Amino acid sequence: MRPLFSFVHKSYIVLLSLVLLAACRPAKEDTAAQLLLQRLDSLQKQGCMFGHQDDPMYGVHWQYEAGRSDVLESCGDYPAVMGFDLGGIEIGASRNLDSVPFDRIRTEIQEHHRRGGIVTLSWHPRNPITSDETIGAPWPAGTSWDVTSGAVASLLPGGAEHQRMLVWLSRVRDFLASLTDDQGNPIPLIFRPWHENIGSWFWWGGNLCSAEQYKALFRLTRERLEEKGVENLLWCYSPNGPISKEDYLSRYPGDDIVDILGTDIYEYNNGDLDAAGVAYMANLKQMLTTLTEISKEHTKLMCLSETGLEGIPDPHWWTERLYPAIQGFPICYVLTWRNAHDRPGHFYGPWKGFENAEDFRLFSEKKEIVLL
Numbered sequence: 001m002r003p004l005f006s007f008v009h010k011s012y013i014v015l016l017s018l019v020l021l022a023a024c025r026p027a028k029e030d031t032a033a034q035l036l037l038q039r040l041d042s043l044q045k046q047g048c049m050f051g052h053q054d055d056p057m058y059g060v061h062w063q064y065e066a067g068r069s070d071v072l073e074s075c076g077d078y079p080a081v082m083g084f085d086l087g088g089i090e091i092g093a094s095r096n097l098d099s100v101p102f103d104r105i106r107t108e109i110q111e112h113h114r115r116g117g118i119v120t121l122s123w124h125p126r127n128p129i130t131s132d133e134t135i136g137a138p139w140p141a142g143t144s145w146d147v148t149s150g151a152v153a154s155l156l157p158g159g160a161e162h163q164r165m166l167v168w169l170s171r172v173r174d175f176l177a178s179l180t181d182d183q184g185n186p187i188p189l190i191f192r193p194w195h196e197n198i199g200s201w202f203w204w205g206g207n208l209c210s211a212e213q214y215k216a217l218f219r220l221t222r223e224r225l226e227e228k229g230v231e232n233l234l235w236c237y238s239p240n241g242p243i244s245k246e247d248y249l250s251r252y253p254g255d256d257i258v259d260i261l262g263t264d265i266y267e268y269n270n271g272d273l274d275a276a277g278v279a280y281m282a283n284l285k286q287m288l289t290t291l292t293e294i295s296k297e298h299t300k301l302m303c304l305s306e307t308g309l310e311g312i313p314d315p316h317w318w319t320e321r322l323y324p325a326i327q328g329f330p331i332c333y334v335l336t337w338r339n340a341h342d343r344p345g346h347f348y349g350p351w352k353g354f355e356n357a358e359d360f361r362l363f364s365e366k367k368e369i370v371l372l
């Protein structure tokens, strides 16, 4: 009896172990991107991460000094989220539209990933139909802001610049494929192409293409990159706000194409700072209320993909404008735009020595605001 019992017993244990192993092993669909999505979902329950564009590249008074960050110097911690821009990668440039070397972008993405931080990429590509003949011409010729019409149509299948689009995407792909961690695994990222698409200041804007063309462009971008093996991206759709729910969804590429719902909303100081602040808060609240509704209906996470007040003339902007306006909304992160070193007054983040840095430090200490 005993040997038989032991055999049955052992078989049972082996079977049970196999079942447990199968349950614990990541499912096939657990790509780096999906793991990032799960991570964002659980981090969102702890609060809203703070993000800053080009954070480790330069600040108002410095550039390219390893380890430096205006946010770190203002509050003692790096932002949880860092944003970088791919504009220029499509034409094979070695630096992006703000002169940041792509090699440096790669290194900083790897470094931030190593720290446990999260990276988001925007893309301000050149205008495909004017790009070649306007290299070196005065801004905005040939840039994202060159709204010479017909660009989107020309990039779609059958269009005169479709082949160019495929080449552009292959260059984006090559750069993304080079973003690997210390073990050689792809680093997961939030990719946010074709942003601010309801306004008409970029060549993919509302008046420059039809809704169907816009959706086709977004879909083509995702499908082409995935066909070429890119699996490490979460795709963020980020129209400029505030806009109505109907407008937001009018160019929404689809639940199978978008992973995260974003919006870009800025405060504009037209001389009356109080009025501008009040309007900004109302705009944010309206848009985030709308986004919360859409995110529930479409089961998507949401973020405030870009925000800020240029030059931050309001000494309490962080604690009295941004913080109360986002409080209570389930956003994964809020990202403020870059602290330019080459354009005086063009900064959106805090920096040490600027009076507003102390207010940022108070903001960063709020329990719902998450730094690295």
Ligand code: BMA
Pocket (backbone or CB within 6 Å): 085, 097, 098, 124, 337, 338
């Ligand atoms: C804009 C400005 C520009 C910059 C662009 C892309 O908002 O900051 O100076 O070139 O973003 O980063």
